[in-house]
Amino acid sequence: MRKPFIAANWKMNKTLGETRSFLTEFIPLVQDVKDIDIIIAPPFTSLQSASELIRNTNIKLSAQDIFYEDKGAYTGAISPVMLKDAGCTYVIIGHSERRQYFKETDEVINKKIKAARQHGLNVIFCIGESLEERESKKTLDILKMEITEGLRDVHLDGVVVAYEPIWAIGTGKTATPEQAQEAHKYIREQLALNYGDRAKEVRILYGGSATPENIDSLMNCEDVDGALVGGASLKADSFARIVKFKRQ
Numbered sequence: 001m002r003k004p005f006i007a008a009n010w011k012m013n014k015t016l017g018e019t020r021s022f023l024t025e026f027i028p029l030v031q032d033v034k035d036i037d038i039i040i041a042p043p044f045t046s047l048q049s050a051s052e053l054i055r056n057t058n059i060k061l062s063a064q065d066i067f068y069e070d071k072g073a074y075t076g077a078i079s080p081v082m083l084k085d086a087g088c089t090y091v092i093i094g095h096s097e098r099r100q101y102f103k104e105t106d107e108v109i110n111k112k113i114k115a116a117r118q119h120g121l122n123v124i125f126c127i128g129e130s131l132e133e134r135e136s137k138k139t140l141d142i143l144k145m146e147i148t149e150g151l152r153d154v155h156l157d158g159v160v161v162a163y164e165p166i167w168a169i170g171t172g173k174t175a176t177p178e179q180a181q182e183a184h185k186y187i188r189e190q191l192a193l194n195y196g197d198r199a200k201e202v203r204i205l206y207g208g209s210a211t212p213e214n215i216d217s218l219m220n221c222e223d224v225d226g227a228l229v230g231g232a233s234l235k236a237d238s239f240a241r242i243v244k245f246k247r248q
């Protein structure tokens with residue numbers, strides 16, 4: 001049985017004060033939750049503060065991005081060494097917004113994953129198709145390519161995969177449970193081609209407008225092991241309800 005995994009991606013939201021306020025409210029709401037990995041990914045500026053607040057709790061810390069070098073003349077970049085020093089145990093890599101706005105390629109994403117794993121950081125590896133690609137019936141082709149190139153020469157240990165249909169991110173649109181299951185099942189099948197039975201153990205998250213209203217139906221899908229939550233993770237009570245999803 002794969003352990004459920006619920007992660008909050010705050011993106012470019014929350015100051016230091018807002019981070020403290022959120023966690024002060026959120027921690028008591030989920031302190032009784034067991035057998036679920038709970039992850040918070042605040043902006044870089046809040047990592048250290050968040051790390052201190054969640055120490056000795058059931059919440060783990062993730063960064064939203066990483067650079068693939070340890071140090072050097074890379075203005076604005078954050079290295080794996082810095083993330084570990086700030087208290088991170090996870091990092092999100094390959095998010096569609098990084099691919100779209102910052103033109104990250106599968107090759108760059110692959111280098112980032114290797115750098116993270118080399119330093120012992122666990123990876124939330126994001127893949128997914130655009131609306132145009134879905135309407136052109138290219139969803140499975142895109143998933144196959146991003147899995148193959150992003151995970152080239154990478155062991156699956158420490159890797160969580162997040163399926164995020166780009167057309168559902170921040171739009172209020174959500175993949176139906178049937179659409180999510182179809183994609184997650186295909187992802188697991190593709191992983192099995194490269195990694196064999198190890199693919200059965202990999203957790204695959206849904207990452208497109210997961211909310212308190214749809215989390216239960218999504219988590220009832222056989223191959224949906226959790227969620228990477230954006231907007232609905234910005235309020236403590238909303239995210240706590242997602243963490244406390246109900247399976248039938």
